[in-house]
Amino acid sequence: MFRRRDPVPFAFLAEADEFRSNVAPPPRQRSSAGQTAGRWLLGLTIVAGLVGSVVLGMPAMSTPSATQTQQSQASQGH
Template sequence: MFRRREAVPFAFVAEADRFRSNVTPPPRRRPSASQLVGRTLIGLTVVAGLVGSLLFGLPALEAPVSPKAPSQAQQSEDR
């Protein structure tokens, strides 16, 4: 019914925080030139897509201008 919980000594917890492995991971392999070019092209394609969608989308977001009053140019022509 009730589980018995085992106490963990504080020294064990403190030691676990300080533990460092003496095994060093292998060095990371440098990407080849073709991988760098591919990543750059993909990044540029994504950025160009975002900029293009912004350029095409901004005119659709503008509020339509409805001329309620005659403009200054029309008033000067009438006089």
């Protein structure tokens, strides 16, 4: 079998941490008014859906109170 005797040069990995590019990235484009309004509307729609699901789900998650239980038992007796 062939065995490599030369050490593998890993100096390029150490130099990679110090590398600084002289090429600047292009500036970010500003969002238009329509895009900003669309993001706001999407966010409001998501929040309104979550709030609505909690409001509609509250009766299902609540336990019946004692007065409602007594009334239901009284109506079953008649």
